[in-house]
Amino acid sequence: xxxTNDRDAADQKxxxxxxxxxxxxxxxxDTSTLQxxxxxxxxxxxxxxxIAGKEFLLEWIKSGRLKLRTYERRxxxxxxxxxxxxxxxxxxxxxxxxxxxxxxxxxxxxLWTKRGGNWQLLARHVGLxxxxxxxxxx
Amino acid sequence: xxxxxxxxxxxxxxxxxDEDAREAMVALLQxxxxxxxxxxxxxEALDYLDQAAAPDLIILDLWMPVMDGWHxxxxxxxxxxxxxxxxxxxxxxSDRADVDANEVIIKPVDVERLLTRVSHYCRRExxx
Numbered sequence: 001x002x003x004t005n006d007r008d009a010a011d012q013k014x015x016x017x018x019x020x021x022x023x024x025x026x027x028x029x030d031t032s033t034l035q036x037x038x039x040x041x042x043x044x045x046x047x048x049x050x051i052a053g054k055e056f057l058l059e060w061i062k063s064g065r066l067k068l069r070t071y072e073r074r075x076x077x078x079x080x081x082x083x084x085x086x087x088x089x090x091x092x093x094x095x096x097x098x099x100x101x102x103x104x105x106x107x108x109x110x111l112w113t114k115r116g117g118n119w120q121l122l123a124r125h126v127g128l129x130x131x132x133x134x135x136x137x138x
Numbered sequence: 139x140x141x142x143x144x145x146x147x148x149x150x151x152x153x154x155x156d157e158d159a160r161e162a163m164v165a166l167l168q169x170x171x172x173x174x175x176x177x178x179x180x181x182e183a184l185d186y187l188d189q190a191a192a193p194d195l196i197i198l199d200l201w202m203p204v205m206d207g208w209h210x211x212x213x214x215x216x217x218x219x220x221x222x223x224x225x226x227x228x229x230x231x232s233d234r235a236d237v238d239a240n241e242v243i244i245k246p247v248d249v250e251r252l253l254t255r256v257s258h259y260c261r262r263e264x265x266x
Contacts, residue, residue: 045246046162047158048156048158048159048161048162048163049156049159049230049245049246049247050159050162050163050166050246050247050249051246051247051248051249052249052250053249053250056249056250059169060166060169063169065165065169097161128158131158
């Protein structure tokens with residue numbers, strides 16, 4: 001294995017861990033962790049067809065409007081391209097709304113970038129695959 | 139539909155058939171201190187406007203069941219009580235947004251741009 005391949009493999013593992021850390025922080029509405037994982041100029045396109053940045057999304061989470069009962073992320077491919085990593089996969093989440101709980105099956109593409117030696121999420125696109133009503137569970 | 143509340147905040151009617159998009163838009167407007175009222179299509183919107191005080195702004199999708207955005211807009215313009223209410227059309231139909239509206243925003247919607255334009259048409263600043 002070349003040094004480049006070794007580095008790419010190490011970066012893949014790092015991003016895999018960060019992807020899970022970010023998903024856990026989303027589930028817990030842990031804005032302190034998200035603050036460090038998200039780049040200041042991050043852009044997100046959601047399943048509601050709304051494009052938002054870091055500041056707005058942190059405000060959204062702090063306001064308590066995003067309520068997740070479960071949130072699982074399953075990366076399918078993680079491609080290292082120098083100081084950029086494209087991670088694609090699927091997510092299953094259970095969203096609590098005012099009137100019901102919904103289970104969402106989505107695909108995602110996350111773009112991570114290395115800045116100052118640290119990886120941060122720079123962009124994210126989420127597409128809806130399927131949505132169904134779910135029973136509230138603990 | 140939600141009932142009116144006796145508050146000072148600008149009121150915005152969100153007419154959108156996609157539940158996710160409608161709920162998200164209502165929630166973001168409420169987070170910014172606006173009173174946001176949802177309607178699932180043009181018919182529901184007209185029914186609401188028939189019995190409620192006029193909103194400061196209408197955010198209107200075009201492609202909807204029952205009554206689409208074009209039909210709603212033509213009915214609104216015909217009604218002297220409603221014709222003056224500004225309308226921001228929000229649509230994915232970038233090549234078919236041939237509608238008489240104050241503004242057209244193409245989906246996906248940039249939240250910052252939307253809030254800037256909402257603030258412009260509502261004139262009054264929300265409370266938060």
